[in-house]
Amino acid sequence: MSDSPQPYRVLARKYRPRNFRELIGQDAMVQTLGNAIRRGRLAHAFLMTGVRGVGKTSTARLIAKALNCIGPDGQGGPTIDPCGVCEPCVAIAEGRHIDVIEMDAASHTGVDDVREIIEAVRYAAVSARYKVYIIDEVHMLSKNAFNALLKTLEEPPAHVKFLFATTEVNKVPVTVLSRCQRFDLRRIPAEMLAAHFAHVVAAEHVAAEPDALSLIAQAAEGSARDGLSILDQAIAHAEMGEGAPLVTAAQVREMLGLSDRGSVRRLLGLLLEGETGPLLAAVRDQYALGVEPLALMRGLLELVHAVTLVKAGRDIASPGQSAEEREAIADWAAQIGFAPLHRLWQLLLKGHDEVASAVLPIETCEMALLRVMHAATMPDPGEIAQLLRGGVPAAGAVEAPATPPSGPEARLPATFEDLIEAFWQRGKGQLAQEMHDCIGLVRYAPPELDYRPTPSLPSDFAARITPALREVTGVAWRVAQVDGPANPTLLEQEQRKAADTRAAIRETPVVKAALAAFPDAELDDRLEPWSAER
Numbered sequence: 001m002s003d004s005p006q007p008y009r010v011l012a013r014k015y016r017p018r019n020f021r022e023l024i025g026q027d028a029m030v031q032t033l034g035n036a037i038r039r040g041r042l043a044h045a046f047l048m049t050g051v052r053g054v055g056k057t058s059t060a061r062l063i064a065k066a067l068n069c070i071g072p073d074g075q076g077g078p079t080i081d082p083c084g085v086c087e088p089c090v091a092i093a094e095g096r097h098i099d100v101i102e103m104d105a106a107s108h109t110g111v112d113d114v115r116e117i118i119e120a121v122r123y124a125a126v127s128a129r130y131k132v133y134i135i136d137e138v139h140m141l142s143k144n145a146f147n148a149l150l151k152t153l154e155e156p157p158a159h160v161k162f163l164f165a166t167t168e169v170n171k172v173p174v175t176v177l178s179r180c181q182r183f184d185l186r187r188i189p190a191e192m193l194a195a196h197f198a199h200v201v202a203a204e205h206v207a208a209e210p211d212a213l214s215l216i217a218q219a220a221e222g223s224a225r226d227g228l229s230i231l232d233q234a235i236a237h238a239e240m241g242e243g244a245p246l247v248t249a250a251q252v253r254e255m256l257g258l259s260d261r262g263s264v265r266r267l268l269g270l271l272l273e274g275e276t277g278p279l280l281a282a283v284r285d286q287y288a289l290g291v292e293p294l295a296l297m298r299g300l301l302e303l304v305h306a307v308t309l310v311k312a313g314r315d316i317a318s319p320g321q322s323a324e325e326r327e328a329i330a331d332w333a334a335q336i337g338f339a340p341l342h343r344l345w346q347l348l349l350k351g352h353d354e355v356a357s358a359v360l361p362i363e364t365c366e367m368a369l370l371r372v373m374h375a376a377t378m379p380d381p382g383e384i385a386q387l388l389r390g391g392v393p394a395a396g397a398v399e400a401p402a403t404p405p406s407g408p409e410a411r412l413p414a415t416f417e418d419l420i421e422a423f424w425q426r427g428k429g430q431l432a433q434e435m436h437d438c439i440g441l442v443r444y445a446p447p448e449l450d451y452r453p454t455p456s457l458p459s460d461f462a463a464r465i466t467p468a469l470r471e472v473t474g475v476a477w478r479v480a481q482v483d484g485p486a487n488p489t490l491l492e493q494e495q496r497k498a499a500d501t502r503a504a505i506r507e508t509p510v511v512k513a514a515l516a517a518f519p520d521a522e523l524d525d526r527l528e529p530w531s532a533e534r
Contacts (some may be wrong), residue, residue, distance in 0.1 A: 023055055042067070043181035044162065049183070052223050054186065063132075066078060066080055067130045069088060072085050098128075099125040099132065103133065106137045118152050132161045187223070188224055200228065206238070206244050215253065216231050264299035293355050304341060304345050351369065426472045431461075434458065436490045439451040440486030447469075447477040
């Protein structure tokens with residue numbers, strides 16, 4: 001009779017860490033535990049806290065192994081690197097060791113359940129070095145149960161260790177926390193999760209695109225268990241080819257109802273440009289492809305957050321980020337001010353919450369994005385206060401807004417000459433004179449200015465003009481020195497106009513006759529210029 005095939009074990013169970021080396025993303029905790037074991041400074045109670053799937057229960061079991069391992073020869077002591085082959089290690093891994101008791105506090109919440117533990121701790125361990133109590137989701141214990149446990153938890157027998165795990169540490173009484181050595185298990189970084197998933201698919205003889213693993217890692221939100229569950233589903237979803245199944249990024253997006261990053265970037269671009277028709281069409285196209293409206297709003301939020309971080313000077317480059325995405329984020333960060341970015345974030349966040357609870361998600365998504373688009377033209381409270389006082393926005397009070405322009409941009413000097421006049425009025429005569437005499441205008445599109453310098457332009461002009469523009473107009477400008485065709489400087493234009501006027505005056509009959517009668521006479525530039533029409 002042939003042996004029956006082994007039942008399939010899901011990846012989240014199959015790839016539980018068997019030792020501390022396989023526990024990813026928690027190096028600080030492992031180092032602390034290792035030092036405590038080597039120095040014989042073991043606490044009598046440990047509390048592991050963190051979000052789901054970061055390894056709290058697995059860590060508790062590994063600590064139980066580390067405390068009770070006797071080594072392959074049966075002569076070993078507590079170690080941060082349990083052998084995994086001795087009887088205590090094997091029994092604990094299989095969940096059948098008589099001295100390692102696991103209890104789910106969610107289903108054993110009462111004082112009677114805790115009283116059983118209190119009675120049992122008086123007796124020595126049967127075969128292990130320590131009797132270990134692992135209580136999962138310990139915050140679910142009732143108030144009376146916690147109170148009953150306090151005395152035993154503070155002064156347990158030397159042969160007893162308590163290991164608690166919880167996702168909601170704020171619900172654990174302070175009196176309990178003060179009696180435990182606490183470890184905060186961190187969310188696992190997406191890059192580390194993707195690398196871990198790459199090892200898993202290799203061990204499972206499955207092929208996967210790197211972008212697919214990155215998408216799964218991002219969807220896991222720092223949880224190894226959630227990520228492995230999604231990976232399990234993606235492998236089942238993958239099409240069987242001639243060789244191993246191939247998990248593709250397109251299949252993962254379809255399975256999770258995610259929008260690709262390129263589509264989200266195009267959507268944000270349409271949003272900032274104020275293109276109502278194309279924006280609604282793009283939203284409907286994504287919806288038709290199976291992208292959930294909530295995922296769409298989340299993608300926009302993540303993108304705005306990335307732009308804000310780059311503007312703040314933080315490097316957010318990641319292996320899964322394309323060159324196009326980095327370039328687009330950098331461009332937006334250079335063009336959009338902090339105030340519009342914060343406003344955009346708040347409006348999108350409100351829209352996200354509305355979509356999450358809406359009866360009509362796609363319609364709510366469209367309305368939320370339209371609200372974001374039209375709110376971009378509204379002045380912020382500081383601008384409104386200035387308008388009510390009938391004044392000009394205070395210098396530095398307003399950041400450069402996103403396209404379409406908001407209130408301050410609508411009041412920027414309409415022409416380059418108007419800008420120079422504004423500089424004169426604000427007491428910045430030297431810069432006004434330099435702009436008038438020494439730069440040829442290439443492009444003037446407030447708040448952007450491109451110019452070509454003349455040899456007489458001071459070398460520090462570029463460093464002085466940008467903050468001065470901000471001070472004078474109340475808006476951050478993009479100023480660029482460029483090569484290529486440019487208009488003559490305003491001084492050159494005035495000189496040319498004066499020369500043309502002199503030539504026109506000389507051609508008038510009266511002046512021609514006067515010059516003919518008095519050959520040595522000259523036109524006096526100190527007199528008011530004549531007009532050719534006079």
